[in-house]
Amino acid sequence: MFAWDLLANAVVAGLLLGGVYAAVSLGVSIIFGLLDIANIAQPAFLILGAYAVYVVNTAFGVDPILAGLLFTPLFYLLGAAVYRVYYGSFERRGEESLRGLVFFFGLLFIIEVSLSMKFGVDYRLVQAGYLGKSLEIGGIGIAYRLLVPCLVGLAMTLTLYLFLGRTFYGRAIMAVSQDRLALRLMGANPVHIKTVAFGIGIAAASLAGALIITITPVIPSSDRDYIGRMFAITVLGGMGSIGGTLAAAMILGVVESLMSTFFGPSWAQAVSFGILLTALAVRPSGLFGR
């Protein structure tokens, strides 16, 4: 007899994971999808955010998600500063393609090694009252460890969706990805707009780092586990589409969960990336790409 409860649990676990994947990929969606900047260092900012949360959680017992939120302005400024350096050194001179990529690779290694030097290489975890607990609704178990990060991920997605669609800065960010000259003619400075967008992308990564360390322990090199997923979700969803990022993240989460439950976890990522390749073969611009 088919285990329907197992199926329902697998789908719910996949959706919860998808919410977290969406949060992890939002920054890439903005920086890579909208600004067309191949920021390979994005997962390093994710782990940097996780470590910032770890410090505050360990020292003061602050909830990891709240700590993540508190750090977002700082990471926004950090992101803005990184973009200014990148712009001044590479983009302005039209050397962003290969040298820019090397710049971000370098940044990734610098962040990773700095974390190793400062915190060592022990696995770091956070404490929160809801970790290890779960609630049961109609035979479906939902772990708070996943539920809370998923809800935050969904809130982040919705906020960014509304911001990009309904505010001046949001629309300007959408515009800068399409036509810089037209944006300049409308009286907006593309460099300023891109600085804001890059800052938001890094702030999103740092908050996603808080979600990650809530779910699983991290070490400085954990960033390598996420680099593939981040870019895959962004491409599958359609470059720069926030809604598409969420849909792609949910698809990957549910597929991974179903494969893990019914066919063996070894197949989970292979099938997920198989779906990515198939989807791109049929629709090269991604699910929601224009």
Next chain:
Amino acid sequence: MRQPWTRTIVDGALAAALTVVLLLGSALGALAADPIKIGFGMALTGGLSANGKPALLAIQIWKDDINKKGGLLGRPVELVFYDDQTNPATVPGIYTKLLEVDKVDLIISGYGTNLIAPLLPIAIERKLTLMGMFGLANNEKYQYPNYFQIQPAGPDPQVSTAIGFFELAAKQTPRPQTVAMVGADAEYPQNALVGARELVKKFGFKTVYDKTYPPSTVDYTPIVRAIKATNADIVFVASYPPDSVGMLRAAHEVGLQPKIFGGGMVGLMFTSVMTSMGAALNGVVNYDFWAPEPVFMAMPGIKEFLKEYQARAEKAGVDTLGYYLPPYSYALVQVLGQAVEATKGLDQQKLADYIRATEFNTIVGKVKFGKNGEWAKGRTLMVQYQKIQGSSVEQFRGPGKKVVLWPDEFKSGAIIYPYASALK
């Protein structure tokens, strides 16, 4: 005026003595300034650095200890090491540089199976004595006689992780019948699973779940739920640190309560994981190599080593207690040092012959190597986490929290069975 002949003889003798003293002095001076170099690569960054860095600290402590005692053969010991980044591709380059440019006298391996694998052929080609650090079954294929491995896996390393676990399970009443096993798609877990399958047959259990997962898995809830659906009596897990934590958390969230749970979960013995997981560890029966139980604390030199290690650990950013790998890393260089002293030289073949024939006294007890350079008699422990409360690190310093259940000669307490009873 001619000097008396006696004066001439005395002058000559004095001049000769002075020459000898000067020659000896300069030779000794040259020797004193010429250290014995021990070279190695070590995972100081990357996935295995959580073990590589504590291993390095232990080796550095040994170097300081031995130099305080006058070094080896009267010469100071110097360590020459490079970060292998947990990347096996860096190993041939590192050791070629160590041997050709740095001209090291002795080599030891870095931490772990994957990093030893590319090193063994180099040692074989150059006929070097190689001390291996925690490699699982690296020498099965080569059977190189001059390789010696310090992890106490014993002559049959593939079953070493799991044998105590399944032997304990088979002794329990009511006897468990069914087994679910799961592990990461990586070298160590795969080896451990091969051994576990062999043992399942040996003890007559029935396998109801046998799957692997990719190491980059983020959430383990679906896997644990699938295992729970099989209603297995025994759940054997062969995992690396992040998966071990993920599995254990998911097991608590899903309510997975087999009769016996654990086996080959790497990382549960790390101080940061023990303090973070706290009471969630209770009841887990897992492999280990060392525990602060009286029988291990009584071994000569261990208390002094741990005191020094723990004093330096925080500054070095490594595991605070150092109960897993560091004592064995120290023992590894102890063996090499004792062999150098005993053979009175650095001849690679003489060193290997001596190490093969000798029983060594180390801070982890007596070490004797046997088949394929593994310990002649395995000593992989099976411990159970018991009565852990909260996240205080202090509780883990003493006995009673990581109770040794197997083998009998090191047993320090009784198993709490079934698993659910330990959670109360």
